[in-house]
Amino acid sequence: MATTSVMHTVLVPVKQDRREIFFQDVIRGLSAKSKYLDSKYFYDAEGDRLFQEIMRCHEYYPTNCEMEILQEQSAAISQTILAHTSRFDIVELGAGDATKSIHLLKELLNTGKDFTYYPVDISANVITQLEQSLPAQLPSLKVNGLNGEYFDMLKEANVLSAKNKVILCMGGNIGNFTPAEARKFCRQLRSCLQPGDLLMIGFDLKKHPQIILDAYNDSAGITRDFNLNLLKRINRELDGNFDITKFGHYPTYDPGTGACKSYLVSLEEQDVRIGEQTIHFDLHETIYMEISQKYDLEAAEQLATLSGFETVGNFFDQKKWFADSMWLCV
Structure with missing residues (x-):
């Protein structure tokens, strides 16, 4: 065991x-x-x-939309990851309670790959809760919680592990930035990564304004x-x-x-x-x-290109209200 x-x-x-x-x-x-x-x-x-x-x-649809993606398509997401790297660790920026990412973590564990999950969050309270809850739910998962600012903790993860990084930036967190700030954020994120690393990033898509x-x-x-x-x-x-x-x-x-x-x-x-x-x-x-x-798919893919990434997969909920895009560092 x-x-x-x-x-x-x-x-x-x-x-x-x-x-x-x-x-x-x-x-x-x-x-x-x-x-x-x-x-x-x-x-x-x-x-x-x-x-x-x-x-x-x-009323807050993004959670259910992205949860549907992770519940229904984690196998496809896992296959996309494994198509680009065989030695990796998972770093989740703004991990929250990990109720969505746990589906992907479970799927990746089932592949037999040896990886560590690095949840990153500005809230020490969130990290403490994850340290208590995740081992009970996924006993074989190796966890290293990182409490602090995203880029500081990403650098720390790179010190702790030389493997490829699969970065999870879900929940539509990129929407917390203006488009100009998002470009700056993604370029800064790319500067912390190596060619062959992957980024799965969530986009809340444009839909009826109401x-x-x-x-x-x-x-x-x-x-x-x-x-x-x-x-x-x-x-x-x-x-x-x-x-x-x-x-x-x-x-x-x-x-x-x-x-x-x-x-x-x-x-x-x-x-x-x-x-x-x-x-x-x-x-x-x-x-x-x-x-x-909020984004349309064209704007999301343009953001990838402008930031030094290539889009290698898009995963949607049934309504196509939300997208988790997989980007490869190039």
């Missing part, structure tokens, strides 16, 4: 440094002419919990609570005094550009204290929270 190797590599700054970086990022964003907050700070323990709830909302808008404005208000939770986190960790009842949640979708954006709107003129800093909000002034960019 194979043994399970579970290691936890934590490469994050000490707590005080993290708090100071968080504080500086918040003040920088809220002092800008057009206020914004960095979406990476959504994910404290409560943010993780709320995001899991969002993914279970009936379907998309409803996904980011669910009837239960969970997406609203997810956005407002960042203000609560600022209150708790940075000595802030946001009154969340004085902010509303406002999502938008532009079907022409494919940009779905979320804002918080100040419902009155107000001053908010964060530590020793005071931030003024005008009535109806907005805080830009995040983008979820």
